[in-house]
Amino acid sequence: MSWVWYVVAGLASGIICGMGIGGGAILIPALTIFLGMEQQAAQKINLLYFIPTAAIALRLHIKNGNVEKSGLLKLTIYGVIGAVVGAFIAVNIDGGYLRKGFAVFLLTMAVYEIMKGYKRWTSKDSKRSKTNSV
Numbered sequence: 001m002s003w004v005w006y007v008v009a010g011l012a013s014g015i016i017c018g019m020g021i022g023g024g025a026i027l028i029p030a031l032t033i034f035l036g037m038e039q040q041a042a043q044k045i046n047l048l049y050f051i052p053t054a055a056i057a058l059r060l061h062i063k064n065g066n067v068e069k070s071g072l073l074k075l076t077i078y079g080v081i082g083a084v085v086g087a088f089i090a091v092n093i094d095g096g097y098l099r100k101g102f103a104v105f106l107l108t109m110a111v112y113e114i115m116k117g118y119k120r121w122t123s124k125d126s127k128r129s130k131t132n133s134v
Helices: 002-018 024-034 039-063 072-092 095-133
Strands: none
Touching (some): 002 024, 002 039, 024 095, 039 095
16 A cells, blocks of 8 residues: 555656656655655655656757757756766765755755745735836
8 A cells, every 4th residue: 555655756746846846855755754765765766756757847848948058068067067976975975964954955945935936926016006006
């Protein structure tokens, strides 16, 4: 019956990934917290999971003209370098530190997204009040 939880975790992370948010934000905590998997193993699964979902997303974004091609080569080069360094660190660090670091990362991203949404919401609110008062 535990396979059902794997299906639920994969489906939820796939939906989140399709919305443009990293599916790992759902997949890694689901695998580590709810399914008891080690952090390094969950990160490995996430990286393997990322390859096909990223390829599909890239194809759709190119088709829709949403890819800025001017900085693509530099971004790819530095992204590969960062992935190699990050993989080296993840493999050689204690799982507890990796888990805490990932939690801090998720918390930081959540706060950032909330603040960004709040600024957007308040700027729309102020535009409406100016339009209504004129």
